[in-house]
Amino acid sequence: MKKILYSTMYSFKEIKNSKIFYSFLIFALILISGSYFVSQTSFISQGRIMVDFSIFAITIFNIFIGIFIGSSIIYDDIEKKSIFLSITRPVKRTEYLIGRFLGLTVAIIFSTIIMMLIFYFVLLIMHKYIVPFKPFAGQSKPAVTHLKSIHGNSVKESKNAPNKSIIQKTKAKPFTVYSLPQPLIIQALFIIIESVFIAAVALLFSLITSKALASIFTVLVFFIGNVSSKMNDLVRPVKKIIGGKIVIVHQANHLLTNIVHIIYTVLPNFSIFNISSEAAYKIFISAGTVFYRIVYGLSYMVLLVIISSLIFARKDIS
Amino acid sequence: MIKLKNTTKYFRVGFFGIKKYAVYDLSLTIEEGKVTGFFGPNGAGKSTTIKMIVGLIHPSNGIIKINGYDSTDYRARLNLGYLPENPSFPRGLKGIEIINYYSKLLNKKINKNEIYDALKLAGIFYAKDIHAHKYSKGMTQRLALAISILGDPEILIFDEPLSGLDPIGRKEFKDIIFKLKERKKTIFFSSHVLADSKELCDKIAILTGGRLIKNEGIAAIEKEAEGYTEAKLNLSKNRERTQGTAKPEQDKDYLLIAEYSTPLEIYLYDLMRKNKKN
Ligand SMILES: Nc1ncnc2c1ncn2[C@@H]1O[C@H](COP(=O)(O)OP(=O)(O)OP(=O)(O)O)[C@@H](O)[C@H]1O
Ligand SMILES: [Mg+2]
Numbered sequence: 001m002k003k004i005l006y007s008t009m010y011s012f013k014e015i016k017n018s019k020i021f022y023s024f025l026i027f028a029l030i031l032i033s034g035s036y037f038v039s040q041t042s043f044i045s046q047g048r049i050m051v052d053f054s055i056f057a058i059t060i061f062n063i064f065i066g067i068f069i070g071s072s073i074i075y076d077d078i079e080k081k082s083i084f085l086s087i088t089r090p091v092k093r094t095e096y097l098i099g100r101f102l103g104l105t106v107a108i109i110f111s112t113i114i115m116m117l118i119f120y121f122v123l124l125i126m127h128k129y130i131v132p133f134k135p136f137a138g139q140s141k142p143a144v145t146h147l148k149s150i151h152g153n154s155v156k157e158s159k160n161a162p163n164k165s166i167i168q169k170t171k172a173k174p175f176t177v178y179s180l181p182q183p184l185i186i187q188a189l190f191i192i193i194e195s196v197f198i199a200a201v202a203l204l205f206s207l208i209t210s211k212a213l214a215s216i217f218t219v220l221v222f223f224i225g226n227v228s229s230k231m232n233d234l235v236r237p238v239k240k241i242i243g244g245k246i247v248i249v250h251q252a253n254h255l256l257t258n259i260v261h262i263i264y265t266v267l268p269n270f271s272i273f274n275i276s277s278e279a280a281y282k283i284f285i286s287a288g289t290v291f292y293r294i295v296y297g298l299s300y301m302v303l304l305v306i307i308s309s310l311i312f313a314r315k316d317i318s
Numbered sequence: 319m320i321k322l323k324n325t326t327k328y329f330r331v332g333f334f335g336i337k338k339y340a341v342y343d344l345s346l347t348i349e350e351g352k353v354t355g356f357f358g359p360n361g362a363g364k365s366t367t368i369k370m371i372v373g374l375i376h377p378s379n380g381i382i383k384i385n386g387y388d389s390t391d392y393r394a395r396l397n398l399g400y401l402p403e404n405p406s407f408p409r410g411l412k413g414i415e416i417i418n419y420y421s422k423l424l425n426k427k428i429n430k431n432e433i434y435d436a437l438k439l440a441g442i443f444y445a446k447d448i449h450a451h452k453y454s455k456g457m458t459q460r461l462a463l464a465i466s467i468l469g470d471p472e473i474l475i476f477d478e479p480l481s482g483l484d485p486i487g488r489k490e491f492k493d494i495i496f497k498l499k500e501r502k503k504t505i506f507f508s509s510h511v512l513a514d515s516k517e518l519c520d521k522i523a524i525l526t527g528g529r530l531i532k533n534e535g536i537a538a539i540e541k542e543a544e545g546y547t548e549a550k551l552n553l554s555k556n557r558e559r560t561q562g563t564a565k566p567e568q569d570k571d572y573l574l575i576a577e578y579s580t581p582l583e584i585y586l587y588d589l590m591r592k593n594k595k596n
Pocket of ligand 2: 364366403
């Protein structure tokens with residue numbers, strides 16, 4: 001257990017110092033800050049454009065980190081032979097693999113939090129989209145601690161946000177603390193899960209093919225996983241009730257339907273982690289939905305890591 | 319004690335997965351508290367054998383036991399240090415950070431002084447705060463050595479420890495091996511430089527084409543070598559006398575004797591050359 005922890009810390013340090021991680025992080029931060037200018041091109045709903053744009057940037061860059069670092073975290077170790085010294089210590093290969101993977105997980109969490117913080121500050125400066133944070137309102141709490149403690153409270157918050165903000169405005173104290181609306185915070189959580197999930201896919205592929213192929217396959221899985229539910233809807237037979245009977249008025253090619261069904265069932269559905277439209281309209285996400293999607297992501301992830309570690313344990317490293 | 323029993327390793331190469339044997343039916347016992355030199359030409363299978371011992375590669379056939387544990391079991395490496403050939407480290411981390419991490423992977427608690435001692439013994443202490451990817455080849459080798467001797471393991475396995483080092487470095491490295499030898503460590507090292515053999519080894523194992531062709535104590539092998547070289551020398555002289563025309567410079571055996579100074583080297587070199595063809 002301890003060894004996993006140390007491996008995790010070491011991996012995180014290594015990733016944090018890597019150029020690829022830096023560049024993705026910086027790119028994302030530039031885009032998030034730039035979302036302000038993008039929103040200025042529109043006269044209406046500037047806040048929504050900002051949210052859409054920034055969430056897209058945060059998602060895509062974390063996915064990139066997941067794909068590119070996930071496919072290289074063990075592969076490069078083997079390629080550069082730096083793995084020789086670590087797995088010839090008295091550690092199990094599984095411990096090593098899990099340690100590396102958790103290191104990447106920590107890196108993804110770290111990058112998401114930084115990106116969300118910057119996003120939060122941009123929104124704060126523009127005074128858009130943020131909701132007053134009631135329990136601590138008026139006290140000069142630092143924004144950071146506040147963001148962390150939000151999970152439980154924001155639920156009640158957004159339900160009656162409108163009238164409360166009026167009250168808040170009427171007797172606004174100098175230090176009103178604002179937080180992000182609940183769906184945005186849930187979106188951040190989903191981005192983490194989705195990126196780590198993708199990283200697990202990339203890791204598995206990198207153990208059976210080359211790094212480049214692993215990245216390509218992972219991008220494909222991600223893409224298909226994002227559109228598969230829509231595709232599935234598209235090939236579903238169109239039914240109408242004519243004269244009291246259900247009549248199929250349009251049926252796509254059977255073969256095509258089956259292929260789409262198989263893809264839909266086998267490949268993970270990534271679109272459930274994208275709630276940017278809910279976030280843009282500040283629609284509250286129910287605890288059940290959040291729970292179900294987290295469990296969905298986590299169980300896939302665990303399965304992928306188990307398969308990876310079985311393959312890795314049998315792999316000749318030379 | 320390390321025991322290899324009928325160990326074979328083949329790799330599947332190419333599109334059709336054709337078997338390519340790297341090590342064939344190797345049985346070898348590496349004795350406790352002794353230095354065993356593992357010699358052979360390029361591509362003989364030395365590194366493959368070593369990687370099987372340290373558990374990086376799984377044998378295709380046969381078994382390898384280290385202190386009673388199978389080489390694929392992590393417990394086989396509880397008391398083992400390994401120096402790979404051409405070691406390398408991840409980018410962006412300092413030498414001290416790297417060795418700190420590896421010290422955490424051991425089953426013992428290693429304190430700061432022990433880490434410093436290992437770095438000093440390997441002669442890389444001065445560069446501990448430099449990023450490891452900026453190290454020269456010799457410095458990287460030294461850091462890897464420091465890591466392998468961390469925690470004072472009983473078994474030390476070095477894959478070509480002297481390659482890539484300058485003459486001073488080689489001397490220092492040999493001194494380190496001598497020091498470890500005095501402390502009764504089990505040392506197994508590979509090399510293709512025969513000149514290193516005599517001074518360091520208690521035992522010599524020779525591998526060519528994946529097959530073990532010699533595995534004996536140094537005294538026995540030296541005796542054999544002397545007899546062999548003498549015979550060879552006589553043969554060469556005879557030829558010179560009988561076929562007067564041939565100049566000694568063109569005689570193969572003569573050249574060999576001229577190039578290698580000790581009988582042992584001549585003997586081992588010839589042994590490898592003869593076995594290389596099959
Ligand atoms: N992963 C691999 N796939 C296919 N063949 C391999 C692999 N690793 C090693 N070999 C082959 O096995 C043989 C032995 O290689 P090995 O590296 O053990 O030689 P060596 O004795 O260490 O040589 P050197 O002195 O050059 O280091 C070589 O012919 C090599 O091509
Ligand atoms: Mg080798």
